[in-house]
Every structure is written in structure tokens, then in C-alpha cells.
Amino acid sequence: SVPDAAKHYGINNRTIYGWLAKAGINNPSSQKLRELANENNRLYTIIGRLTCELGRLKRGRSCK
Numbered sequence: 001s002v003p004d005a006a007k008h009y010g011i012n013n014r015t016i017y018g019w020l021a022k023a024g025i026n027n028p029s030s031q032k033l034r035e036l037a038n039e040n041n042r043l044y045t046i047i048g049r050l051t052c053e054l055g056r057l058k059r060g061r062s063c064k
Contacts, residue, residue, distance in 0.1 A: 002020075006013045052063035 002013055002016050006016055049063070055061065056063050
């Protein structure tokens, strides 16, 4: 967390929050990018499961 990091490095919380704001960590485009990355991971998981299921049906084997 920010308070833990600030305490660890001996700096003020506001300094870290300022850096985060300057880096655009909380801006809408960064948030949208994170949402898209999460959705991408979710879809890859679905594709993996479906691919495994298809292979199982074709070969008669089970998926892990």
C-alpha cells in the first residue's frame, strides 16, 4: 500500500500519490487498458478450456 511504501522509504504519502498522478496510473485510459488486459486474460482462459475440451472429444482424453 502507499502508506507502507512511504514508511519503508521514509517519504510522505502525498509524494507517492503525486508520482502516481503524474504517471497517469489512475487516469481513464490506464484504467481502460487494465480492463482490456483482464478481459484478454479471461478470454485466453476460455479459449484454452474450449481447446482442451475439443481435444478431449476428438481423442477421448481428459483435460487437467
